[in-house]
Amino acid sequence: MGVLSIVLLVLFVLVSLFLIFLVSIQGESSSSLGGIFGGNDSNSSFGGKTNKVINRLTAWVCGAFLVLAILVAMVNKSGSSSVLVKGAQQASTAAAAAETVAEDAGSAK
Numbered sequence: 001m002g003v004l005s006i007v008l009l010v011l012f013v014l015v016s017l018f019l020i021f022l023v024s025i026q027g028e029s030s031s032s033l034g035g036i037f038g039g040n041d042s043n044s045s046f047g048g049k050t051n052k053v054i055n056r057l058t059a060w061v062c063g064a065f066l067v068l069a070i071l072v073a074m075v076n077k078s079g080s081s082s083v084l085v086k087g088a089q090q091a092s093t094a095a096a097a098a099e100t101v102a103e104d105a106g107s108a109k
Contacts, residue, residue, distance in 0.1 A: 005075045012068045022058045
């Protein structure tokens with residue numbers, strides 16, 4: 001793993017945790033997801049316009065989460081190390097070997 005991959009992964013985890021925190025502190029009003037976790041109405045605790053700030057911040061952090069997810073996937077992408085590709089190659093090799101063995105057995109008779 002390269003340094004860039006590690007840095008992106010750490011950022012991705014931090015943004016993920018911050019996004020979870022932001023969603024959990026959102027109020028129950030305006031049908032937000034904060035009501036699922038028992039979030040209280042934070043308008044009275046932190047001021048009148050806090051809900052707008054939290055909603056905007058959540059949207060920006062969600063965007064950062066999506067961008068980081070794509071970047072982490074692109075950086076960690078490797079050429080042909082897919083399990084499906086390796087399985088298909090092994091299956092075709094095994095089929096060719098079985099065909100060769102069958103031909104050899106048929107020609108020996």
